[in-house]
Amino acid sequence: MKRLLSTALVLALSGCALMEPGPTPVAALDEAKLGLTAQATAWPETQWWQRYGDSQLNTLMDEALANSPSMTAAQARLAKANAAVGTARAPLLPRVDADYSLTREHLSSDYIYPAPLGGSVVSDNRLALDFSYELDFWGKNRSRLQAAVSQQSAAQADAQAARNMLASATVRAYLNLQNAFAQRDVIKRVLTQREDVLSLTRGRYSAGLDTQVEVKQAESSLAAGRVELTQNETTLAQLRNQVAALVGAGPQRGQSLVAVSLTAPGGGVPDSVPLDLLGHRPDVVAARWRAEAARHQIDSARAEFYPNVNLAAFVGFQALGTGNLLGAASRTAGIGPAVTLPIFHGGELNANLAGRRADADLAVSDYNQTVLDAVHQVADALDGLRLLEQEKTQQHQAREAIEAAYELAVNRYKAGMGNYLTVLIAQTGVLTQARLDTDLRIRAYQLDANLANALGGGYAPAPATQPAPATNSTH
Secondary structure (H helix, E strand, C coil): CHHHHHHHHHHHHHHCCCCCCCCCCCCCCCHHHHCCECCCCCCCCCCHHHHHCCHHHHHHHHHHHHHCHHHHHHHHHHHHHHHHHHHHHHHHCCEEEEEEEEEEEECCCCCCCCCCCCCCEEEEEEEEEEEEEEECCCCHHHHHHHHHHHHHHHHHHHHHHHHHHHHHHHHHHHHHHHHHHHHHHHHHHHHHHHHHHHHHHHHHHHCCCCCHHHHHHHHHHHHHHHHHHHHHHHHHHHHHHHHHHHCCCCHHHHHCCCCCCCCCCCCCCCCCCECCHHHHCHHHHHHHHHHHHHHHHHHHHHHCCCCEEEEEEEEEEEEECHHHCCCHHHEEEEEEEEEECCCCCCCHHHHHHHHHHHHHHHHHHHHHHHHHHHHHHHHHHHHHHHCHHHHHHHHHHHHHHHHHHHHHHHHHHHCCCCCHHHHHHHHHHHHHHHHHHHHHHHHHHHHHHHHHHHCCCCCCCCCCCCCCCCCCCCC
């Protein structure tokens, strides 16, 4: 038996299908190409939004993470990946089946069956335990298991990435809502100013100092402000609905949201993009694991070119007639190898290998693009935060100047030394600068939230070293 098995393996190895060489694989980006630096970085906490000191936002985030369909979908994908690992592990273990078969058969009298069996109808019964085990000499099944484990790790990182995406979207929508509240207050203050100017213009018209032209201009300016207020209310309603949808609730949830005063965000800002970013970004980690899974799929496809060796065995009973099935004479058993040698499959094996190599190139390319996007996001957030203080100073100066100009224009208009056109221009400038000032205050939180999300949103890398995408061994 050993000699027969050895001979079969030698013949198999000498006649296995021809494996075509592949092209040069796609190379993965490294820190040298990206200019990443090794530096100590204050990574965000898992619940980084709590540093804003807003209990209303904290409650919304708890609801979103608990109720959002995107989170349940991520958990379902993770459960599917866990099941795939179990499926891939099964071929590495022996298989045992209990089998019973009953066949009613008319035996030919002109065949090998002697009388009285020949020409009679008998019952062929078989009751046995069947054993089978694939001897994974070439690592085909082990590679498939490793690929499934890598996909499982990718799904785990994907779940965190989905959490970060939901958290970022919810915080961003909430900040937009708070900005809309602040914009409403600005418009209301400007409307009060315009009402005062309209009253002044009507008084000057009654005194013969102005004409109907100035009065109508003042009335038009006030009406335009009221239109802006209505538009703002529409924006508020839509943002309320958006926040409610993100937390997995109906529109009524958004109606309970109120304007709040946020605590100024604090925390350290990295000087440059840190090297450890690649381990703290769940989307990058997921892409890396997918590249690793694709490499293992190549190994599995390559193993298809080699012989498949299975060991089969059975033990049980077999008899003609049900009454004799469990008798001592009906006992049967057997064991033996089965070797399958691929010789010609019409190019199927090479095509499958080429497809796996293409999948690996695609996975590494996706990894590279994910890394570039991550570095880009962090760089944008850092640049925005670095210039924020300078922008705040300039905006403060601009607002003080336009408010002083407006006050001067109104006083000159009251004294009869100016005209309404100057007042109108100053009014428009006050509204513009007040809106910009409000936008800038909210932007500080938006940039802080963008940086927290860009730095991984509190994702902690696995203790073990993450595998890098294979670039030289895949092809």
